[in-house]
Amino acid sequence: MTSQPPPPSPSEQPPVQPGAEAVPTCYRHPGRETYVRCQRCDRPICPDCMREAAVGHQCVECVREGNQSVRQAQAPLGGAAVAKPRVTWALLILNVLAYGLEYLWPDILRRFGTSALEIYSGEWWRLITGAFLHASPLEGSFSFTHIVFNMWALYVIGPELERRLGSVRFAMLYLLSAIGGSVAVYLFGGLAMTVGASGAIYGLFGALFVVSKRLGFDARGVLWLIAINVAITFVFPGISWQGHLGGLVTGTLVAAAFAYAPAKNRTVVQFGAAAAVLVVLVLLVTQLPPLAIPGL
Structure with missing residues (x-):
């Protein structure tokens, strides 16, 4: 039997050839x-x-961690930055669809228009549904003018305000202004039934003035716009000054709360102020009868 030589020590082993590593x-x-x-x-x-x-x-994983540490872009007055004013477009579409529905169902105005007596009897949804309806298409050219003016104003003012406030705050501003106009109609409108987005649009007028002042823009043009429209409200017959001024006041107050909320806890202050405005509007309807209708 022949003996085998011992294995070489590590220092004596041949070097690893290039490409042989793992x-x-x-x-x-x-x-x-x-x-x-x-x-x-x-x-x-x-x-x-x-x-x-x-x-x-x-x-x-590193990309995911990096994205979490990047601060999301914000609108100037809070909320996420708005690339496309989707809320504005959604409101335009809803108003136009409701106007088209009036052709198919003319009774919709009687069932969902803003009416103090019906709201007083418990049909509270009329506070908001009436703001998405307009003068009947069967009433002639005035009805077409009614919706065209409101939608043109929304198209012009809406995107700018939505980009400044953020989509959520803009939606809150619009809806609260609409409800504010309807509450004024409930309290001071008497027996007349009203429809139209004018209360919400006048709320946007007031908000545009507040936001322009807050961001340092020249707001004189907005003041002229408001003055002219308020004058039209009282000069031409058949226009609900209650709905217009109610929306104007509500929109101005809500916009002021949004625009001048302190940087610290801004979101809490803004949403809290909007909730407070809504509570006041609800209390006005639930605790007071229509003031312009005697005997209630």
Whole structure:
């Protein structure tokens, strides 16, 4: 039997040939070979796990962590930044669809228009539904003028206010202004039934003035706009001054709360103020009878 020579010591072993070392694999897909590493954590990543970075590539987890640390863009007066004024477009569509529905169901005005007596008897939804209806298409050219003016004003003013306030706050402003106009009609409108988005639109007029002042813009043009429309309200017959002025006052108050809320706890103050306005409007309807209708 011949004896075998002892194995060489580690220092005597031959060097590893180039290319013989272990090939790195993706940390998420161990079966995939890769020589690309994440620029942040230095882990190997395959093409499916690569994300473009300012320099090189990053892995999925590092990109996710980086996005969480990036502060989201905000509208000037709070809320998320608005790229497209979707709330404005949604309100336009709702008003136009409601106007088209009046052709198919003429009785909709009687059932859902703003009427003090019906609201007093418990049909509270008329406070908001009447703000999405307009003069009947069967009444001639005035009805067309009615909705065209309101929708043109919403188209012109809405996107600017939505971008300044953020979509959620803009929606709250519009709806509270609409309800404020309806509450004024309930209290001071008498037996007349009213419809139209004018209360909400006048609320936007007031808000545009407040926001312009807050952001340092020249608001004189807005004052002229408000003055002219208020004059029209009292000069031409058949226009509900109650709805217009109620919406104007409500929208101005809500916009002031949004625009001048302190930077600290801004969202809490803004939403709290909007809720307080809504509570006041609800109390006016539930605790007071229509003031312009004797005997109630």
